[in-house]
Amino acid sequence: MTKRKQTAAPEEVLDALESHLAVTLKPVTPSREIVQRLRTRIYMPAREEIALRLSDWRKLFLVFGGVLSGMMLLITVARAFYYLVGRRGPV
Numbered sequence: 001m002t003k004r005k006q007t008a009a010p011e012e013v014l015d016a017l018e019s020h021l022a023v024t025l026k027p028v029t030p031s032r033e034i035v036q037r038l039r040t041r042i043y044m045p046a047r048e049e050i051a052l053r054l055s056d057w058r059k060l061f062l063v064f065g066g067v068l069s070g071m072m073l074l075i076t077v078a079r080a081f082y083y084l085v086g087r088r089g090p091v
Contacts, residue, residue, distance in 0.1 A: 008016075045053075054060065
């Protein structure tokens with residue numbers, strides 16, 4: 001019978017790596033200006049506003065159709081490009 005190499009379990013490797021990084025990397029606190037700018041940029045709408053947006057099915061249908069049309073256009077262009085480039089033999 002052949003001997004199998006003893007390897008560490010993935011959990012042990014990740015634990016060792018995490019403990020090493022915890023010692024090596026020190027936490028950094030961001031400045032108050034950066035936090036304030038992020039708070040003004042990030043906007044989380046209220047539940048009622050989200051429900052209102054989803055209930056507007058005409059706009060949702062228009063967005064969904066636009067995304068599908070864009071994907072179909074992208075696939076068509078990619079296939080045409082592959083057809084034109086792939087048909088050429090070695091020069």
